[in-house]
Amino acid sequence: MAKPNEPVIVRNLSKAYGRVPALRDIDLTVRAGEIFGLIGPDGAGKSSVMKAVAGVLTFDRGHIEVFGEPLDSEAAAERIKQRIGFMPQGLGLNLYADLSVEENIDFFARLRLVPEADLAERKSRLLAMTRLERFRDRPMKKLSGGMKQKLGLVCTLIHAPDLVILDEPTTGVDPVSRRDFWAILAELLREQGITALVSTAYMDEAVRFQRASLMFDGRVLMEAEPGELAEMAQGMIVVIETPPDCQAEALRRLRAKFPQVEAVGPAVRVWVDQRDGGDPESQVRRTLAGLENAQLRVVEPELEDVFVARLREAGRSAGRLPPLTGDVNRGAEVAIEAQSLTKAFGDFRAVDEISFTVPRGEIFGLLGANGAGKTTAIKMLTGILKPTAGEGRVAGADMHRASRLIKERVGYMSQAFSLYLDLTVAENILLFAGIYGLSPSARRERMAWIIDVAGLEGHEDDRVGGLPMGVRQRLALGCALVHRPQILFLDEPTSGVDPLGRRRFWEILFHLAREQQVTVLVTTHYMSEAEHCDHLALMYAGRIVADDSPQNLKREVSREAGELLELRSGDPLAALGILAEGGFDGAALYGRRIHLLAKDGAQAQERIRKLLERGGVTVTSIRPVPLTMEDVFVYRVLELERAAAQKAA
Structure with a gap:
């Protein structure tokens, strides 16, 4: 009231x-x-x-x-x-x-x-x-x-x-x-x-x-x-990890049985409705019977899972993705290779000697703060921007000598501009098909494919500026794929897109990478999306400072910084002040909870309890919780900032 x-x-x-x-x-x-x-x-x-x-x-x-x-x-x-x-x-x-x-x-x-x-x-x-x-x-x-x-x-x-x-x-x-x-x-x-x-x-x-x-x-x-909010949803998430060659089959079976399934990196996450009772793990295990070495665990749903479930209950969903046909990419085994790639603007180095390789068929994430150099790196690799120094090969072609060939073999979806908003859906597709020199029959075939994937049947004559953001982004992805590229560069592709749209978008990317061996390089500010990538490179001040799978990056931070603890207390604001005064500088408020990293979890929990009890704050619970990619990103960047400040001093 x-x-x-x-x-x-x-x-x-x-x-x-x-x-x-x-x-x-x-x-x-x-x-x-x-x-x-x-x-x-x-x-x-x-x-x-x-x-x-x-x-x-x-x-x-x-x-x-x-x-x-x-x-x-x-x-x-x-x-x-x-x-x-x-x-x-x-x-x-x-x-x-x-x-x-x-x-x-x-x-x-x-x-x-x-x-x-x-x-x-x-x-x-x-x-x-x-x-x-x-x-x-x-x-x-x-x-x-x-x-x-x-x-x-x-x-x-x-x-x-x-x-x-x-x-x-x-x-x-x-x-x-x-x-x-x-x-x-x-x-x-x-x-x-x-x-x-x-x-x-x-x-x-x-x-x-x-x-x-x-x-x-x-x-x-x-x-x-x-x-x-999560408790109101009446469902649980089952996470399945399978050998890489079994993931596609697991997805096929699960999507035939459950309405809410998504691939996240090497894992598959399934929403299991619990209104009718029953053990979620048993339901999923029966669906995967006979699939070798499938490991299952049940976890609480995240808010996005709840959001998608509520939209489904309201009759809204992204719909089933139509079959995505196409030839398997037979390009070079190493799709992208950068060696000491550098771009300077006067005395400022936007990209400073970065090196990395991306195998064919991998989803590779490039993460970094605003101004870290991600977009500049993509523009050099796609031939839009000439590098100051360094070497690179894209789709088997030397970036210095074969820019035209590279442009024929890559698709690029930029952060700021991908479509002509005053043109219709069909006019945009035909424009991109014409730019890449497709024949009339190929244009018709790709038009039908893009309309199907973007879910735009009956909207071919609609102006693009009036489309919902999620649909517009799927159309932009289709236009980037109109010429069947070997490599896809995506710069912040899902900014502003609703969860249903983002899930369908990543479902398309997963299929392209796993089934057609298209290589995907993506930048994103959604740290939860970083989990979808097979491999990540973290950029800071123009340099790559970490380069590994999401799972290994988390393990490395855990080894260095310890466990992530979640604290619940009767007065979280007072607890936050006491912890800051007690030397827990990284403690952060999360609603009515507090998160902090602690090297020795057991000793830290005991010290926290004593600190708060002396301050008159009741501790309800302290427990370890899994690290997220945001925790990894923030920890790495703050460590680098501290090192730079000490060097300057």
Whole structure:
């Protein structure tokens, strides 16, 4: 039941843009001193809710109260504006490109009438929290994506609001900047008791919220604490590991029996509904009877699993992937080879002597922070950008001497531009087919194939700009494959795509790699997607600093840093402060839980219990939890940053 003094109360909120409904009877309540999350893909309605709560968007029907003030007029919005801070979606969209970091902060401080006596202290503290202190004089336009978002947060907080409204603040930024962002919010929550309404398209960020609403198509599907969301789904995940040559057969059998199956690297994950009871492992084992050396384990579902299951219950699904026919790629055994590849822009080395090899038929992931050099590396390998130094072979051709041959043998789906939005579906396909010189009969055959794979039957004459993001990305993938390339380069291919769309996208990639031996090199900011790759290379400051399978990268971090512990307590904010003072610098708030790395798990648990008991905080539980690729990424990058800082000192 909502209390009158709760910061945000929304009831029956509805909004349409023309004939397109954006919000359908939204209800939510944000309690004082919590981080409340809106989770969902692009187009779910998150931004419309946040703009309405911030008082900058009118709505058609419903009721909104912010700090007890009904938002029924411009005058009402004016009365509460000093108590809120609103950060819109998009990297640096609330900032001024030609102003420096400090000039942007001072401008917002004057706009918000911050007293001069308070400004210096607030600015100094916020710059220290965001690690932007040494960049005071740098123009905003020269900041990385993560730094822009942190500066945007400083400008949103400079007038000390009671409620901050942050619209997808971590989209498009690297995992280290995301971790910084959440650490700042946790500190503000602990020290100042602010309230935050935050939206995200990253399902794995749900654990950061005290409570969250799961949104899709303008509706709230579920609302609860993150741990409770998974429990509401009435299903479990069975993970199957088989020898590589048995994985495709395991997938075929499981998809015939279960509606929610996905391949993740060498493993297969199956959702088993438990409404009718029964042992999940036994159900899967019967389906795989006779398949040699299949190892099974049952795990709790992740939020994305729950989200997909709820969409299926609502009658939405990605559908069965049609048969993907095609010849097996017989290209070179080593599909991509880079040797000391370098690209310099003046004195700056965007890519600094990177070396790696990718065998035919492998899914290879290139990970790195914003500005690490991933896109520059892809552009050199595809012949778009000339390297400063180094050697490379792509699809058996020397990148220095055979750029035309390379372009014929590779498909490239760029981060920013893949399709012509003003053209129809059919016109885009025909354009790409013409660029690659396909014959009329080949064009017809590839047109039919792409339409089938993208699920666009009957939409051939629709304008691409009006398609949902997931469908548009599948069409872009089809256009990149129109000439049957041996190698596929994908730069951030699923940014903004809903979980159903992402799963279908990766299902296509898995088939291409396993069945047709197409080599895939992909960059991604979704750390959960890194698990889909057979091999990963982590880039930092233009160099490759780690290069192995996801499983081996996790094992290496475990050897160096120890176990990842999850702590539950009666007062997680107080516990976080006590742990920080007690030397556990890496402790991070995850909703109502705390995560930290500890070298000696048993001793660390005992020390944590004693620390918190002395501080008057009750420990509910401490347990080891599996490392994620985000933990690996953040640990590696922070270690490199510390080493660089020590060297500079």
